[in-house]
Amino acid sequence: MSSVFSMAPFFESENKSRVAVIGSGNWGSVAAKLIASNTLKLPSFHDEVRMWVFEETLPSGKKLSAVINQTNENVKYLPGIKLGKNVVADPDLEHAVTDSNMLVFVTPHQFMEGICKRIQGKIRKDAQAISLVKGMEVKRDGPSMISTIISQKLGISCCVLMGANIANEIAQENFSEATVGYRENKEIAEKWVHLFNTPFFSVSSVQDVEGVELCGTLKNVVAIAAGFVDGLEMGNNTKAAIMRIGLREMKAFSKLLFSSVKDNTFFESCGVADLITTCLGGRNRKCAEAFAKHGGKRSFDELEAEMLQGQKLQGVLTAKEVHEVLCHRGWLESFPLFATVHEICIRRLPPAAIVKYSEHTHQHSRASL
Amino acid sequence: MSSVFSMAPFFESENKSRVAVIGSGNWGSVAAKLIASNTLKLPSFHDEVRMWVFEETLPSGKKLSAVINQTNENVKYLPGIKLGKNVVADPDLEHAVTDSNMLVFVTPHQFMEGICKRIQGKIRKDAQAISLVKGMEVKRDGPSMISTIISQKLGISCCVLMGANIANEIAQENFSEATVGYRENKEIAEKWVHLFNTPFFSVSSVQDVEGVELCGTLKNVVAIAAGFVDGLEMGNNTKAAIMRIGLREMKAFSKLLFSSVKDNTFFESCGVADLITTCLGGRNRKCAEAFAKHGGKRSFDELEAEMLQGQKLQGVLTAKEVHEVLCHRGWLESFPLFATVHEICIRRLPPAAIVKYSEHTHQHSRASL
Known part of the structure; x- marks a missing residue:
């Protein structure tokens, strides 16, 4: 092969998107599994999916993140389901997000402000976010949207993904659907759709974050x-x-x-x-x-x-x-x-x-x- | 009282609407019950509701229509529920509809063409219809709407009423809702809404028969x-x-x-x-x-x-x-x-x-x- 061809994989690799999943509960683990099955197939994504794990010590004395990386299973929040070998659990939040340009937020809503503060200024400038977080607060003067908190604290755009999504049923690969809501950029919304969509998890997008x-x-x-x-x-x-x-x-x-x-x-x-x-x-x-x-x-x-x-x-x-x-x-x-x-x-x-x-x-x- | 006042009930009575229910199955009987509770209360309707009964001989040897009129119950299709004393069962179709200007059709759909033929030219010129009949046929070139059959055969306008309406649950007076679809005349639609609406049966109208x-x-x-x-x-x-x-x-x-x-x-x-x-x-x-x-x-x-x-x-x-x-x-x-x-x-x-x-x-x- 000529040198032109041998350079191709290098450039391609530079342009590929990297995904980090921030959260590793029941829904976070299933989201990581869905995404990881797609990054393996889609040439525009790096295979590896980083999943930030809020570290816990299991009854065995082992660390949860270590067990996930050894067994490829979230033994605590999604037992019995293999996440995909390209899911890498990372207990260090800053480290988990630092290289990624696609950030998937999926933690309990009360942790979101703290997480955003911790990674402020530590993410890539070209990063995009999506929130799978349900249960924002509706304050007196109107709701405090999680997507708005993410956008404002991190200075990046943020889509949302919601739907009829009982995590365990999706983990079993029973058919379901989800909706991506985006603000302006249809192209970014489509990128999220492709990252999540599988034959059994059918995702579509609408221009309506709120x-x-x-x-x-x-x-x-x-x-x-x-x-x-x-x-x-x-x-x-x-x-x-x-x-x-x-x-x-x-x-x-x-x-x-x-x-x-x-x-x-x-x-x-x-x-x-x-x-x-x-x-x-x-x-x-x-x-x-x-x-x-x-x-x-x-x-x-x-x-x-x-x-x-x-x-x-x-x-x-x-x-x-x-x-x-x-x-x-x-x-x-x-x-x-x-x-x-x-x-x-x-x-x-x-x-x-x-x-x-x-x-x-x-x-x-x-x-x- | 002066003669002017004594004439009032006569004129009022002339302008009152008369209702006939064509059909007396499970849903027809419940519809008659709902309507009869309202005609008693609403001054713009005659109290009596005529209900056409497709005559049957019961195991006792008695006629169904006679038993309904004696017991005020449709013992075959809605046992245990009183229809209201102002519901009058009538086994004669032509007789049941002859005086009524508000015709409520609620029979199995396969009988509709035959029923329309039998009452053609025998109904009031100012009659209005509503169809509660579900299950029209969808023919190759499009659906054969029951409301259209009624309109065309009888030369009168026809609304429809559909909704989440399990007859027995409505008979128990559990809360439910229904929708009246009308073509042009909002006033007629509202008249149907008032005829059906009760505190436990909430009816609204939309301009969309089809x-x-x-x-x-x-x-x-x-x-x-x-x-x-x-x-x-x-x-x-x-x-x-x-x-x-x-x-x-x-x-x-x-x-x-x-x-x-x-x-x-x-x-x-x-x-x-x-x-x-x-x-x-x-x-x-x-x-x-x-x-x-x-x-x-x-x-x-x-x-x-x-x-x-x-x-x-x-x-x-x-x-x-x-x-x-x-x-x-x-x-x-x-x-x-x-x-x-x-x-x-x-x-x-x-x-x-x-x-x-x-x-x-x-x-x-x-x-x-």
């Missing part, structure tokens, strides 16, 4: 409502009606907060599909079912302690946060379902109120005949 | 797909993804057939909510689950005979009809889910193919990187 990200948070409020219906044994009609009203309020709330949010986003995996998955399974639904079965006599605090080993339910917190926004902006009457979920959670209304508000919403129109 | 009516038919094809996923035990992610893809194909197919169909119709009860109900319960889902569990080795004909006492599954028939339209118009590639459901039903593909087609739909976009 819509996609809000879906991932607001659905948990609707799941609480669906759980109440299950606990009251009101049947599939009622559950479907409550899910539909919930989807409508998710859409209306998102559009009031961000005029850029698109209706069609709610037809994507991040919208209707994630809502369905969350309202069929999921711990928000399950705890709310138990709450309603007890007639609201046991508090969510008690039930969480018993059923979730003290973890807090995202949906209950989000319902409270959304309620504050509704009060603050004078929107309460337009969001009867969101408002009622919170009132039930704090035991100001009984669980059966979840369907009763509808009577009020129609009073005006009935009176006009 | 969209609403097509939802009621196409959802059954998606329910077959959802049943396959259940039978294959692929989990909630996959089921949600298949339901979402199904909803997208329902929307795209309806819009290709009728450019007037609106996206937002699919966010209404007739769209996403009815789809959820049908994919959670329902016999289409159930039989398809059994079909997949048997690995497609037993035909739908066999399973129907066993599980439905010989009744035919609407979803299997509709999938076949839709497939013919897709072939005829060259749309097969745009509707992988609809096409695959039919191919599985006729055992040209295995049940697992329901998720496999996605691989093909993404080949182009993946190849472009």
